[in-house]
Amino acid sequence: MGTDNDYLMPTYSRLPISFVKGEGVRLWDANGISYLDALGGIAVAVLGHAHPEVAEAIAEQARLLIHTSNLYRIPVQEQLGERLCRIAGMEQAFFSNSGAEANETAIKLARHYGHENGVENPSIIVTEGAFHGRTMATLTATGSRKAQAGFEPLVPGFRRVPFNDLETVRHVAKHDPGVVAVLVEPIQGEGGIRIPSPDYLPELRQICRERQWLLMMDEIQTGMGRTGQWFACQHHGVQPDVLTLAKALGNGIPIGACLAAGAAAGVLKPGTHGSTFGGNPFACRVALSVIDILERTSALDNARRQGARILEELDRRLGDHPGITAIRGMGLMVGIETSNPCKEIMNLALEERILVNVTAGDVIRLLPALIYRDQDSDELVDSLVKTIERFAGT
Ligand SMILES: Cc1ncc(COP(=O)(O)O)c(C=O)c1O
Incomplete structure (x- = not known):
């Protein structure tokens, strides 16, 4: 899949992927491959995708x-x-x-x-x-x-x-x-x-x-x-x-x-x-x-808990990594700063089936949904560590 379309103003450098379905913390592409979403449409999908109660409110109000x-x-x-x-x-x-x-x-x-x-x-x-x-x-x-x-x-x-x-x-x-x-x-x-x-x-x-x-x-x-x-x-x-x-x-x-x-x-x-x-x-x-x-759903408590879990694991596994200069965050807003520009991480992360973003050139940004469970946080860290190790060639 290419990254451009002639009929759209090319204001975004898009990744060569699109999604056809979402549910909870995951998105699916047209080939049926699922990705763990740690970006949530840039801090938007706070309750994850296709939340049944939100969908119900949408449908009900649309009819009304x-x-x-x-x-x-x-x-x-x-x-x-x-x-x-x-x-x-x-x-x-x-x-x-x-x-x-x-x-x-x-x-x-x-x-x-x-x-x-x-x-x-x-x-x-x-x-x-x-x-x-x-x-x-x-x-x-x-x-x-x-x-x-x-x-x-x-x-x-x-x-x-x-x-x-x-x-x-x-x-x-x-x-x-x-x-x-x-x-x-x-x-x-x-x-x-x-x-x-x-x-x-x-x-x-x-x-x-x-x-x-x-x-x-x-x-x-x-x-x-x-x-x-x-x-x-x-x-x-x-x-x-x-x-x-x-x-x-x-x-x-x-x-x-x-x-x-x-x-x-x-x-x-x-x-x-x-x-x-x-x-x-x-x-x-x-x-x-x-x-x-x-x-x-006490989602704010969960944001604190999952955020702490993610930060702690990232610190433990990447804290001494030579390619990482800082790991910081508050709740489910986490940044991992790299010693070199790291935009390429977004593509590598796709291969590990996670969606993350890079901002300011050298900061990997995580903005997961507040419905993340322990296993989602652990999966994210595992896949992210693999991605970063591949990027750094270690
Ligand atoms: C802190 C902050 N303010 C404003 C905006 C702009 O919001 P919008 O893209 O909905 O216009 C953003 C978007 O990323 C943001 O992060």
């Missing part, structure tokens, strides 16, 4: 009502808003269809907040290595020159600082009166599973409070239980003013959310923002079923 309009009240959207606000400690939700849109909402909200507070040219602090999306504003917020190249002019109003560096933030606080918000991932996902030091988020919270900046947490990859808490910032007891979500929220049905609290709540008023599809009865019903299942 898919779409009306935000011109009317949508009870299931109101329920989802309340449910998310309760688990996140937030006050209000705006629903969209993707992570980039959720962050666009956050960026617009921050600018509006700035203008309301007399800041003529509001700017938002963003970090090196961040990933926030591919729309023009979120691409600008993204800290990758490679992703931005060729799309200039970028959007004004962003200040870039190194990730996990509070000194630069304090310096900016002293010298730039235009800052109104900080947008940050609690763990950088695309950037290579970068986990900041434990004081980073609490200190950012403190600086934002002192300066009356909004702390905006991009939990699009980390959220919905992946790290063992509903949201990664909760590991640090940090309550953001804005929290963005997408990916796992719909287990594959597109939905994004921007949650707001405190000074950020009430900023966006009638006519300031909108979406045709965002928050429709279909997507909201599915997201509610995802939350129900995550809650009922």
Whole structure:
């Protein structure tokens, strides 16, 4: 099978494989070969594939009502808003269809907040290595020159600082009166599973409070239980003013959310923002079923348990490997950094019948479903160790 199709814009370098069926933690190709999925469509399939209860919610809601309009009240959207606000400690939700849109909402909200507070040219602090999306504003917020190249002019109003560096933030606080918000991932996902030091988020919270900046947490990859808490910032007891979500929220049905609290709540008023599809009865019903299942099945505990199991085994078996420079993770978000670029690992992993991804050039990324059992974690580690040994020629 080739990697390209003439009728598609070649924006992705695709692997030479496609899947025809999924069930639980496995995907099948057209030849009936099954693969253990440790990527979940990049942190999306938090409950695995073809979850019967999610499928039932999809079918039932499709038969009942898919779409009306935000011109009317949508009870299931109101329920989802309340449910998310309760688990996140937030006050209000705006629903969209993707992570980039959720962050666009956050960026617009921050600018509006700035203008309301007399800041003529509001700017938002963003970090090196961040990933926030591919729309023009979120691409600008993204800290990758490679992703931005060729799309200039970028959007004004962003200040870039190194990730996990509070000194630069304090310096900016002293010298730039235009800052109104900080947008940050609690763990950088695309950037290579970068986990900041434990004081980073609490200190950012403190600086934002002192300066009356909004702390905006991009939990699009980390959220919905992946790290063992509903949201990664909760590991640090940090309550953001804005929290963005997408990916796992719909287990594959597109939905994004921007949650707001405190000074950020009430900023966006009638006519300031909108979406045709965002928050429709279909997507909201599915997201509610995802939350129900995550809650009922203690999936967050399982994320912690399986994550620890995977990390421990990887450490034991690869900790001294000369080709591995770091193994790190939180819950079911794991990164294995190699001493050389390792994109080829994705192809080699296919031969071992596992699906993993490489991000930032040299970090093997694991984002398994929260329904992984012990035997799935063990199989993943076994196959991954074999893959890495083959890659390293050991
Ligand atoms: C942290 C983070 N923010 C935003 C996005 C963008 O989400 P989407 O691709 O749904 O627009 C991603 C996607 O990988 C992400 O990981």
